[in-house]
Amino acid sequence: MEKEIVYISNLHFEEEVWRRQLYCWQDELIFFYNRLSEMATRWISKEELAKLEYFQNRFTRHDGAIEDLLEAIQVHExxxxxxxxxxxxxxxxxxxxxxxxxxxxxxxxxxxxxxxxKEFFLYFTQNQ
Incomplete structure (x- = not known):
């Protein structure tokens, strides 16, 4: 059986796509954080603020995962x-x-x- 050849340039290309996707996610998170801030000034009930905090925590965890992936990709690169x-x-x-x-x-x-x-958009479309 012949061994499959994988070219480094193809690996590098895929990693570059991942890196750009991660940077895009970071930029997108800024919009989500801004939206959360806007909503926090309009909503004052404890339940609503708790939900905003829930989303903020989830976005923060995702932001941390992005940083971890960027570092790992850099080492691999x-x-x-x-x-x-x-x-x-x-x-x-x-x-x-x-x-x-x-x-x-x-x-x-x-x-x-x-x-x-999806969860974020669903929540805010139902609670406008």
Missing amino acids: KRISRQYTEESTKSDNYLISKHLGFRSKMESQQKIYTDLK
């Missing part, structure tokens, strides 16, 4: 760059395994964030 300059343009099993792990983390975080946004 350095490994890829080292291999690219030292050896060849083809990746080894360790790098592929790490890359697939990052892909899985990105997919999980994307689902978590998408679900959170």
